[in-house]
Amino acid sequence: MAEQSWQQVSWFEVDEHQDGQRIDNYLFSRLKGVPKSRIYRLIREGEVRVNKGRVKAETRLKTGDQIRVAPIRRITADEQVQVKVGDELAQSLVNRIVFEDEGLIVLDKPAGIAVHGGSGVAFGVIEALRQALGKPYLELVHRIDRDTSGLLMISKKRSTLKLLQDYLRTGKIRKTYQALVKGNVLLDSQMIDAPLLRYELANGERRVRVSKEGKPSQTLWQVAERFKQATLVNASPLTGRTHQIRVHGLFIGHPLVGDDKYGHDVLWQGTPARRLCLHAAQLEIPGYSIIKAELPADIKNLIQQLRF
Numbered sequence: 001m002a003e004q005s006w007q008q009v010s011w012f013e014v015d016e017h018q019d020g021q022r023i024d025n026y027l028f029s030r031l032k033g034v035p036k037s038r039i040y041r042l043i044r045e046g047e048v049r050v051n052k053g054r055v056k057a058e059t060r061l062k063t064g065d066q067i068r069v070a071p072i073r074r075i076t077a078d079e080q081v082q083v084k085v086g087d088e089l090a091q092s093l094v095n096r097i098v099f100e101d102e103g104l105i106v107l108d109k110p111a112g113i114a115v116h117g118g119s120g121v122a123f124g125v126i127e128a129l130r131q132a133l134g135k136p137y138l139e140l141v142h143r144i145d146r147d148t149s150g151l152l153m154i155s156k157k158r159s160t161l162k163l164l165q166d167y168l169r170t171g172k173i174r175k176t177y178q179a180l181v182k183g184n185v186l187l188d189s190q191m192i193d194a195p196l197l198r199y200e201l202a203n204g205e206r207r208v209r210v211s212k213e214g215k216p217s218q219t220l221w222q223v224a225e226r227f228k229q230a231t232l233v234n235a236s237p238l239t240g241r242t243h244q245i246r247v248h249g250l251f252i253g254h255p256l257v258g259d260d261k262y263g264h265d266v267l268w269q270g271t272p273a274r275r276l277c278l279h280a281a282q283l284e285i286p287g288y289s290i291i292k293a294e295l296p297a298d299i300k301n302l303i304q305q306l307r308f
Helices: 023-030 036-044 089-093 125-133 160-168 244-251 297-306
Strands: 010-013 048-050 066-069 097-100 105-108 149-155 174-182 188-195 198-201 205-209 219-227 230-235 278-284
Touching: 010 023, 023 036, 023 048, 023 066, 089 205, 105 125, 125 149, 149 160, 174 297, 188 230, 198 244, 205 244, 219 244, 230 244
Parallel strands: 149 278
Antiparallel strands: 010 066, 048 066, 097 105, 105 149, 174 230, 174 278, 188 219, 198 205, 219 230
């Protein structure tokens, strides 16, 4: 870590030139010497407040916003050692790149690896790719859960990052997930329209529930295949809320197979799933051809067993 210390409460005020900037990008440029993974952790743990309220990494700032950052303890010599991602793992992720041009990488992320380090995770996809490709500027365009597999967008240029995040914010990018859910979904197609509210458990873990006090949230569900005790659906979130597909599935009585947070108490008599059965399968981005990623082998095998 650089010599500059952030061991006292830090205050910042957003000026007109920073209006519309994401809070994570704002802090990257202000908290010199603080690793990005550490900044993300500060945000997740509520150590960063904007106008006294908690924020998410993607929160957009407005002129005049008051930002408070809690004291950041000095990093010890041991902690300063850069995490070295194993070459084999790093190269395996490079081999999972399904699209690349001058500004964008799309990776078929395996389940079980976080998209970035922090909160007890030494490293994630972004750190591994920076190391493997030798490109210090690679930034996540969006995030998917650690236990979710599938398409992840990573920018190679700031202009691409801004463009694609603008597309996401205005709903111009359509993401389609494949989800294996418990029970037989009766309707071939349905729009789940239920507001979602984030909250915390007593241990500080964040969860989401349907609540009239939540933010508007819509997910289009379309049945792809039905089985005796499960259904494969194509789910397109029209809004980008945390755990949206998972909570909407629980809301209509069809939680996802392998979900240990939402609906795990709903009876499942099939082969136990080793992880959340959710896969980011398709991206439709203006100006790009449709990008797809096949279901991974573990979900395919589970589906094959359900057919008999």
